[in-house]
Amino acid sequence: MRFQRLGDAGREIPVVLDETGAARDLRALTPDIDGAFLATGGVARTRTALRDGTLPVLDPAGLRVGAPVARPGLLVCIGLNYSDHAAETGAAPPTEPVVFLKAANTIVGPDDTVLIPRTSTRTDYEVELAVVLGGRARYLATPEDADAVIAGYAVSNDVSERDFQHERGGQWTKGKSCETFNPLGPWLVTPDEAGDPQDLGLRLAVNGQPRQDGTTKNMLFGVRHIIWYLSQFMVLEPGDVVNTGTPAGVAFGANDFPYLSEGDEVTVAIDGLGRQHHRIGRA
Structure with missing residues (x-):
């Protein structure tokens, strides 16, 4: 559904x-x-x-x-979860999932305006598969137990400000939690209709120019492993959202893509989960 x-x-x-x-x-x-x-x-x-x-x-x-789920308590993100994205940023592939929290009130609708922060110089984009929890995840015994607590999947754009993220004291949360920085949706798709979460194409374009074109097959840590892993460190509740990482093609990578500017049009899509289209504004 x-x-x-x-x-x-x-x-x-x-x-x-x-x-x-x-x-x-x-x-x-x-x-x-x-x-x-x-x-x-x-x-x-x-x-x-x-x-x-x-x-x-x-x-x-x-x-x-609007976003397909209301008022999540947690918005948890996984960093560097695609080997090609890690390579383009100059980072070694992690041996365990890189976990950070993003303010849950960054979530907006899939077609809402995304606002560049007032002092931003490097606002970036990241197409990601989002997992929405439908049950409580606490000390799951095995990755396979994640299936019982996943309500479904959605398209997510983990918008990021790279100066805030890397140059302002080393706290990723600063570069991830600005207002409007997480368009979500258009749908919450249940697992029976979404299909295999490890076999979905992800794409993002800016002003019609393709930037990201990847597949969840290339995740370093799959969806089940991520939910199991997180449950060893925190309790995930129904309605919480987990962003699972982005493939190569971000502006922060080694590809000379420009960062987002006011007036840009961004389209984001994942196979079977729908498409976003949002305009870039300024706070």
């Missing part, structure tokens, strides 16, 4: 797309698509309601597309 939230920021309507692509209003089942919905059988209830034909059609015309 593909879940979506439509409407003004903070007032989004939860919907699910049926087999024809029509948006079906979920407000009879839940006020929002959030951790509580995912943790209490919301996906199964939605599947039943779709089968029974009890969900009314919602006309999406003119409605903004």
Whole structure:
């Protein structure tokens, strides 16, 4: 299934797309698509309601597309998780996942404007596969146990300011947590429809110029391993989001791509998970 939230920021309507692509209003089942919905059988209830034909059609015309999950408690990121990206930044491939936290309120809709911070000189982009938790992950015994706590997947752009990240005291969080720095969506796609998370193409373009074109096959640490690994250090709750790393092609790499500028148009896509299109503005 593909879940979506439509409407003004903070007032989004939860919907699910049926087999024809029509948006079906979920407000009879839940006020929002959030951790509580995912943790209490919301996906199964939605599947039943779709089968029974009890969900009314919602006309999406003119409605903004919001992030597909509301108010995650944690936004956890994995750095240098593709060997080609590590190589382009001059870093050795890590022997364990590189983990950092990004402020959860950076999450915005997939087509919302991304704002360059006021003192930024090197705002960058990163297409990433995002994992949304549907259950609690605490000291998982094996990577295979991750399947039971994953609600689904989404397209993510881990926007980054490289000066803040690398030159302002060594704290990656500073370069990752600026407002609007994590467009998410358009959909939360359940695992049965998303397919193999280790066999998805990822692409990003700026002003129509291809920048990133990779595949999740090249992750150093796969999705299951990441969720298992994180659960040994922190508790992940339903609704939390995990960004799993980016392939080569970022502006910070060794390819002479320019950093983002006001007015740029960015498109981001992952096979089967949809497409983002956002404009770059300035704070």
